[in-house]
Amino acid sequence: MPVEPLSQKELEDRLAGLPGWSLDGDRLTRSYRLGSHFAATAMVVHIARVQEELDHHSDLTLGYNTVSLSVHTHSAGGAVTAKDVELARRVEDLAPGHGAH
Numbered sequence: 001m002p003v004e005p006l007s008q009k010e011l012e013d014r015l016a017g018l019p020g021w022s023l024d025g026d027r028l029t030r031s032y033r034l035g036s037h038f039a040a041t042a043m044v045v046h047i048a049r050v051q052e053e054l055d056h057h058s059d060l061t062l063g064y065n066t067v068s069l070s071v072h073t074h075s076a077g078g079a080v081t082a083k084d085v086e087l088a089r090r091v092e093d094l095a096p097g098h099g100a101h
């Protein structure tokens with residue numbers, strides 16, 4: 001099913017409900033800090049599972065006690081869409097369980 005780019009107004013409204021997330025060019029991004037490298041690795045695996053479930057995939061980076069996401073929608077020409085916001089929302093929901101902030 002095709003997904004449409006969000007308008008500037010829609011983007012601003014959705015970002016207001018996603019503290020910590022921001023736009024970097026045409027990508028939705030956020031970085032999290034975790035208590036250990038192993039905790040960060042477990043969060044990456046959890047996010048990967050959600051991404052498979054949603055069939056929507058971020059560029060997901062594991063750093064030293066950090067996890068970073070950068071996502072846009074390839075099939076919408078690289079724009080930010082509701083699918084990116086949905087993924088961000090799901091990651092926000094799972095982050096506290098990993099002690100991520």
Ligand SMILES: C[C@H](O)[C@H](O)[C@H]1CNC2=NC(N)=NC(=O)C2=N1
Binds near residue numbers: 057071072075
């Ligand atoms: C065939 C498959 O559904 C598509 O390639 C999906 C997979 N994951 C995706 N992820 C992202 N970020 N954008 C897409 O357009 C996209 N498309």
